Amino acid sequence: AQKVTQAQTEISVVEKEDVTLDCVYETRDTTYYLFWYKQPPSGELVFLIRRNSFDEQNEISGRYSWNFQKSTSSFNFTITASQVVDSAVYFCALSQGGSEKLVFGKGTKLTVNP
């Protein structure tokens, strides 16, 4: 069975701090995809990144970076120099190869205070 665990329910930081959101997954598949989505207060989920199981390269996009480690089944997300606009609920998700069905973690609510 597939499972995604986001152990941090809520995180609160002060603006300009760096923050890492943890994601641990379980799957028996050798081909799978990992995702991060952002849900701002408006409610609509916004796609941030997808990683496939054969690509362990870390990714950086502006202030966002992702660290994928198959050895620990983790796909962590770091925001550098956080801003108030980063306040949102962040979801990590997993899909098995060949399927569009997503299994989501329970989400981490990030609050960035000015």
Next chain:
Amino acid sequence: DVKVTQSSRYLVKRTGEKVFLECVQDMDHENMFWYRQDPGLGLRLIYFSYDVKMKEKGDIPEGYSVSREKKERFSLILESASTNQTSMYLCASIGVLAVNNEQFFGPGTRLTVL
């Protein structure tokens, strides 16, 4: 831009009523999904459809049914609404040839059953 729209942002219904939640996407996507989102539980898949008139149960289909008569429209039906179906409902779609396997989400419908 892909657009997924949901018929209502907020809906209040009474126990026992039949409720229709409508979702429309404008990108000719084959696959459409209904999730419900509850605090502390993340997003859970109710039903999905990979083609017109085709549907499959997700993880929590009990108390729900769906209809996909046209490719662009996917309806979620609560045959007899109950208070435990009070939740945020999110619709998503994805094409077979999607780049990044990104699911596009609608803004959500917050349903309250009294």
